[in-house]
Amino acid sequence: MTLQELQERVLQLPLQDRWQLVQQLLGSIQQETLEIGLPLNDEQAFPQIQYWTGTSGQANASIKGTGIRVQTIVIANTEWAWDVNKIAEEYDLSPAQVAEALRFYEAHKAEINDAISSGVALEAAAIHA
Structure with missing residues (x-):
């Protein structure tokens, strides 16, 4: 699946589900960033x-x-x-x-x-x- 296809599928989700997905992704990125020591x-x-x-x-x-x-x-x-x-x-x-x-x-x-x-x-x- 391409990034564009993924974006299109995500935009089909209800707004509340999209917000939940964004929060989960940000939490995951934050955790990975802290683990590898990138400055935040x-x-x-x-x-x-x-x-x-x-x-x-x-x-x-x-x-x-x-x-x-x-x-x-x-x-x-x-x-x-x-x-x-x-x-x-x-x-x-x-x-x-x-x-x-x-x-x-x-x-x-x-x-x-x-x-x-x-x-x-x-x-x-x-x-x-």
Whole structure:
């Protein structure tokens, strides 16, 4: 089958099926790109992650539309030994969202570890105040 024939067949699918196909293809391309190490910017590599600035002025990475910080997911996974499904259940997220947050952490360990350390320091200061 030629590319043109494939395109014609895809355009015959209902719109919802075409969108599903596009999402699956993009996910597959993203995974292959990450596996072979091609550079992607964070927006492409981690579409479910966003930054927002807290009251401290520090930028925080969180899961889009939830306000749940990546550092929270990391703590649940590394310190509490929760697996992806447990975290997803506890925070009302999809396993894919949790997995992406953990992949984001692997790509930004120093940044997220700094955010975790800052949070621990703030909590300690508040307790001793």
